Amino acid sequence: MESAQQVINNLLAKITQEELAKELGVSQSYISGLSSGSRNLSKNLAIKISDRFRLDRNLLLHFHNPKKYPKHNKLNSADEILPFAFPLNKYEMNVKEQIKETVKALKKKRLFKNQNEIAEHLGYNPSYFSRAINQDEVPWDLEAQFFKKFPKSEFLSDLDYKPIPSQGFSKTNPPVSEGEVIENKSGNKYYPNPNGGFTIEAPVVPFPAYASFVEVFEDEYKVHDDFSKAYFTVDHVGRGRYIGFRVTNESMNDGTMNGTPSGAEILGRELQRHHWKDGFKPTKYGWVIVTHTGILFKDIISNISENGTLKLHSRNPSPEYSDFDFEINKIHSIFKVIKRQF
Numbered sequence: 001m002e003s004a005q006q007v008i009n010n011l012l013a014k015i016t017q018e019e020l021a022k023e024l025g026v027s028q029s030y031i032s033g034l035s036s037g038s039r040n041l042s043k044n045l046a047i048k049i050s051d052r053f054r055l056d057r058n059l060l061l062h063f064h065n066p067k068k069y070p071k072h073n074k075l076n077s078a079d080e081i082l083p084f085a086f087p088l089n090k091y092e093m094n095v096k097e098q099i100k101e102t103v104k105a106l107k108k109k110r111l112f113k114n115q116n117e118i119a120e121h122l123g124y125n126p127s128y129f130s131r132a133i134n135q136d137e138v139p140w141d142l143e144a145q146f147f148k149k150f151p152k153s154e155f156l157s158d159l160d161y162k163p164i165p166s167q168g169f170s171k172t173n174p175p176v177s178e179g180e181v182i183e184n185k186s187g188n189k190y191y192p193n194p195n196g197g198f199t200i201e202a203p204v205v206p207f208p209a210y211a212s213f214v215e216v217f218e219d220e221y222k223v224h225d226d227f228s229k230a231y232f233t234v235d236h237v238g239r240g241r242y243i244g245f246r247v248t249n250e251s252m253n254d255g256t257m258n259g260t261p262s263g264a265e266i267l268g269r270e271l272q273r274h275h276w277k278d279g280f281k282p283t284k285y286g287w288v289i290v291t292h293t294g295i296l297f298k299d300i301i302s303n304i305s306e307n308g309t310l311k312l313h314s315r316n317p318s319p320e321y322s323d324f325d326f327e328i329n330k331i332h333s334i335f336k337v338i339k340r341q342f
Helices: 004-012 017-024 028-036 043-053 057-064 095-108 115-122 126-132 140-149 207-216 220-226 273-278
Strands: 189-192 198-206 229-234 242-246 265-271 287-291 295-300 309-313 324-327 331-341
Touching: 004 017, 004 028, 004 043, 004 057, 017 028, 017 043, 043 057, 043 140, 095 115, 095 140, 115 126, 115 140, 198 207, 198 265, 207 287, 207 295, 229 242, 229 265, 229 331, 265 287
Parallel strands: 198 242
Antiparallel strands: 189 198, 198 229, 242 265, 265 331, 287 295, 287 331, 295 309, 309 324
16 A cells, blocks of 8 residues: 555665665654654655655655545656665765755856855845755755756756756746646635645735735735735645735844744735634744734744733844834734745
């Protein structure tokens, strides 16, 4: 029967547990557990395997959560599962080294003048890209995006290569999609991606445009008409309301991989007002708080107090970004940040 266990064992027909663990950035014991069927496939690893070995993402996600992701494709055989994987004699390089070697090759062939051009081609802020590829563990979304754009990167010395047109966040036209475009009740459009998942279209609200956004908030069609669009890759069609925001300050930039610099575009899912009383759990990227006097991008580190306030926190440790209380009755709407693009 097709399963995560079969996926792993098909991979292990070509490479060792140690090599596969190193390639995916997990422990060898975790790979061993997946191979024996004693461990479950996580969502992040399902996505990483699908991107790394060009398997259908929905099929891998089905093995992670069968109820949420229906199965519709057959698993590739061991002979087909590694069509673009690196040669075994290159497995001693970790992901960071693979990316750096690819960058060198791209510049050597004069496809790009420098690393900054490569970063911008991928849709990333150059400074973030530089920090990310020098981390011991490269963020999986950057890794997946990099090798999606440069699928023949390890063979550049032997094959002609032309960069795939940039799909960065600044793109203003909807992506080309062969499948049916789905529109949710909030007006967000979802374009099916060839390798699984979707690209969501969301209006982008610059922080200084809070007044215009508040004014048209109740008219979802006017929101989509009045603001420019951005496109984010997501796993599935969401039922909620999704709005993009353009960050204009450094309050949530603490220099870590989950910090968000000025200039980034972020995708938020609205938390409806009747859920505010349930509290705010810690999040990976923070919250966007739309008020009647501006837009705040913060962590919410308290529940609603008896005085009707929330305590807001900035990740930037600089003194000008100290914690403060904000009155709940001055808040128009709140969005949980779920995606970022640089």
